[in-house]
Amino acid sequence: MLLLVFAHPYPDRSRANQALLEAVRGLAGVEVRSLYDLYPGFDIDAVLDAILVEAAATAGAEVRENFNVNGLVVENGAVVGIRHGDTVERARIVIGADGRTSHVARAVEAQEYNTKPRLQYGFYSYFSNLPVDGMETYIRPNRWLGFAPTNDGLTIIVASWPYAEAQAYKANVEANFLATLRLVPSIASRLEGARREAPFLGGAVRGYFRKPFGPGWALIGDAGYNTDPITAQGITDAFHDAERCADAIEAWLSGAKPNDEAMADWQQERDAAVMPMYEVTSQIATLEPPPPEMRELHAAMHGNQEAMDGFASVISGAVSPVDFFSEENLGRIFAEPRQPVGQPPLVERATSSGLLPELESIPGT
Numbered sequence: 001m002l003l004l005v006f007a008h009p010y011p012d013r014s015r016a017n018q019a020l021l022e023a024v025r026g027l028a029g030v031e032v033r034s035l036y037d038l039y040p041g042f043d044i045d046a047v048l049d050a051i052l053v054e055a056a057a058t059a060g061a062e063v064r065e066n067f068n069v070n071g072l073v074v075e076n077g078a079v080v081g082i083r084h085g086d087t088v089e090r091a092r093i094v095i096g097a098d099g100r101t102s103h104v105a106r107a108v109e110a111q112e113y114n115t116k117p118r119l120q121y122g123f124y125s126y127f128s129n130l131p132v133d134g135m136e137t138y139i140r141p142n143r144w145l146g147f148a149p150t151n152d153g154l155t156i157i158v159a160s161w162p163y164a165e166a167q168a169y170k171a172n173v174e175a176n177f178l179a180t181l182r183l184v185p186s187i188a189s190r191l192e193g194a195r196r197e198a199p200f201l202g203g204a205v206r207g208y209f210r211k212p213f214g215p216g217w218a219l220i221g222d223a224g225y226n227t228d229p230i231t232a233q234g235i236t237d238a239f240h241d242a243e244r245c246a247d248a249i250e251a252w253l254s255g256a257k258p259n260d261e262a263m264a265d266w267q268q269e270r271d272a273a274v275m276p277m278y279e280v281t282s283q284i285a286t287l288e289p290p291p292p293e294m295r296e297l298h299a300a301m302h303g304n305q306e307a308m309d310g311f312a313s314v315i316s317g318a319v320s321p322v323d324f325f326s327e328e329n330l331g332r333i334f335a336e337p338r339q340p341v342g343q344p345p346l347v348e349r350a351t352s353s354g355l356l357p358e359l360e361s362i363p364g365t
């Protein structure tokens with residue numbers, strides 16, 4: 001058996017590569033693996049992906065690996081199936097769970113709204129012999145650092161710069177990465193015995209919401225909505241989205257709601273659930289100092305374990321910013337004795353300063 005690993009971003013435009021592929025495809029004993037087809041976003045999470053594939057199969061899904069969707073089948077303005085090479089598969093609904101570079105989103109020209117530009121440029125790598133006790137993050141002027149334990153005894157370190165400085169960062173990744181780590185002196189001693197076990201990977205992503213449904217199609221996860229990874233919400237959001245979408249489809253197929261109503265309800269629920277954190281994340285991802293009101297809040301929380309836990313829970317996605325930044329909760333935090341004498345009323349300032357997004361302004365479809 002000969003395994004041919006093929007990588008070309010636009011094979012359709014390359015006559016030489018087309019000829020090569022045509023020559024080998026179908027030959028006995030030759031298997032072609034096209035990396036751009038298999039990993040269009042070049043995001044490969046081997047451990048989690050394997051768990052999810054197994055869970056899907058156990059739950060009764062028919063899993064086909066190494067299966068690239070090359071196009072959609074559209075009839076009378078509605079999506080009725082997908083194409084895979086010469087094969088056509090028909091379905092009542094095609095769900096694009098195909099990530100940021102979603103082929104389905106492009107094919108149906110899904111409308112975008114509430115977009116954000118790329119805000120920070122992060123490089124990360126994995127280190128052995130660098131024990132950490134849970135997640136650690138450090139904020140320095142225009143810089144952000146994150147450490148977290150991962151599988152196989154490895155620790156991931158992420159060091160981010162503002163997107164405006166991406167070119168300077170990329171000019172010498174290793175030196176700039178290490179210089180960023182040196183901004184936290186307590187890290188230096190721990191790095192002494194550590195070893196980098198993987199190449200540096202880096203990038204920046206923009207934020208967007210896409211209308212996630214139309215005639216015969218739906219978009220879930222990153223295909224329908226994406227936020228900067230600095231607060232690590234994406235996987236949780238994608239799971240919630242899949243669940244809400246499944247509920248909407250069930251409501252439609254069971255006859256409980258017409259298709260448009262069920263899907264529009266899902267879009268509204270998704271947007272209401274993620275929009276507050278989307279705004280908080282986007283603010284953090286600028287790597288600019290927090291607004292004065294947020295700094296006052298940080299100062300007020302200092303030493304108040306319950307408040308600090310609550311704030312950390314917002315960043316982890318376990319508590320909604322809407323609940324944490326509610327007048328009642330902020331009132332409790334600022335009412336603690338640590339509040340400096342003479343502070344003007346806290347809640348007005350916190351809520352009128354852009355700490356929270358205007359929830360009413362979530363656009364529709």
Ligand SMILES: Cc1cc2nc3c(=O)[nH]c(=O)nc-3n(C[C@H](O)[C@H](O)[C@H](O)COP(=O)(O)OP(=O)(O)OC[C@H]3O[C@@H](n4cnc5c(N)ncnc54)[C@H](O)[C@@H]3O)c2cc1C
Pocket residue numbers: 038039040041043067068069070097098099100101102103203205220221222223229232233234235236238
């Ligand atoms: C640098 C970085 C760091 C991140 N860190 C975190 C983190 O720490 N925690 C967190 O929760 N989130 C993180 N995220 C976000 C997270 O990776 C995504 O939100 C999450 O993976 C979205 O899941 P998904 O299934 O929607 O899309 P993806 O994980 O992108 O999966 C899409 C799948 O579709 C497949 N596919 C694409 N096109 C086709 C096609 N035409 N035919 C067949 N298959 C196709 C792809 O191969 C891929 O397997 C990070 C993102 C980035 C960029």
